[in-house]
Amino acid sequence: MNIHSGSRQILIHGMVLVMVGLVWGLAVPGTPxxxxxxxAHIQFMTNGMLFIVLATALxxxxxxxxxxxxxxxxVAAWLTWAMALSEVxxxxxxxxxxxxxAASQAGASGGEHxxxxxxxxxxxxxxxxxxxxxxxxxxxxVKPPAGAGST
Numbered sequence: 001m002n003i004h005s006g007s008r009q010i011l012i013h014g015m016v017l018v019m020v021g022l023v024w025g026l027a028v029p030g031t032p033x034x035x036x037x038x039x040a041h042i043q044f045m046t047n048g049m050l051f052i053v054l055a056t057a058l059x060x061x062x063x064x065x066x067x068x069x070x071x072x073x074x075v076a077a078w079l080t081w082a083m084a085l086s087e088v089x090x091x092x093x094x095x096x097x098x099x100x101x102a103a104s105q106a107g108a109s110g111g112e113h114x115x116x117x118x119x120x121x122x123x124x125x126x127x128x129x130x131x132x133x134x135x136x137x138x139x140x141x142v143k144p145p146a147g148a149g150s151t
Contacts, residue, residue, distance in 0.1 A: 001067070001070070001071070001074075002067065003058070003065065003066070003067055003070050004059070006067070006070035006071065006073070006074055007055050007058035007059045007070060008055070008059070009074050009077070010051050010054055010055040010058070010070075010073055010074060010077055011051070011052060011055035011056065011059065013048075013051050013074075013077035013078075013080075013081070014047075014048045014049065014050070014051030014052035014053075014054070014055060014077070015048065015052060016048070017044050017045075017047055017048030017051065017080070017081070017084065018044065018045060018048035018049065018052070019048075020044050020048075020084075021041055021042075021043075021044025021045040021048055021084075022045075024037075024040060024041050024044055024088065025041045028041055028091075031091040031092060032091065032092055032094065033090070033091050033092070033094050033103075033106040033107070033108050034091070034106070035102055035105050035106035035107075036087065036090050036091040036094065036099070036102055036103065036106045036108065037087075037088070037091035039087055039090075039091075039099065039102050040084060040087035040088045040090070040091060043080075043083065043084045043087050044084050047080045047083075047084065047130075050130070051077055051080070054073060054133065054134070054137055057137065057141070058070070058073075058137075061141070062145040063140045063141050063145055064140050064141075064143040064144060064145045064146055065136065065137060065139075065140030065141070066140070069136035069137070069139075069140055072129075072132050072133055072136055073133040073136065073137070075129060076126070076129030076130050076132060076133035077133075079122075079125045079126040079128075079129035079130075080126045080129065080130065082122045082125065082126060083122040083123050083125070083126030083127075084126075085122075086118055086119045086122035086123070087099075087119070089115070089118070089119075090111070090115075090119050093111035093112070093115040093119070094106065094107075094108030094109060094110065094111055095108065095110060095111035095115050095116045095119045096108050096109070096110045096111075096116075097110075097116045097119070097120055098116070098119045098120045098123050099119070099123075
């Protein structure tokens with residue numbers, strides 16, 4: 001993988017996240033906890049757009065983001081999939097520990113221990129991945145690109 005191919009992978013992840021979010025939106029009313037299903041829809045759409053913006057910046061603007069940073073961003077995209085899919089499952093499970101406000105609004109009563117654990121771990125991992133990816137992107141744009149002279 002190089003920076004360009006990694007950036008394209010991130011772009012594709014973003015586009016597919018948005019597409020899955022659009023399709024998932026059709027299923028929201030048919031789930032036992034539609035409010036939690038709506039949260040999954042919003043996660044797909046929002047995070048998909050975030051990755052599209054991230055990849056577009058990497059592909060179109062001068063930066064000093066390195067290959068290791070791009071790899072972290074690709075991992076963050078995969079972790080985001082796990083988180084969004086855990087929210088899809090949660091629209092049937094009705095877990096309450098990680099998303100207590102949405103769970104309360106949905107009338108969820110809590111899931112099995114393993115279900116709660118899956119949702120919690122997926123959200124924590126994705127959150128840390130997204131924070132890392134955006135921090136590395138910011139650093140790579142604040143730092144002058146290689147070969148840029150001072151003016």
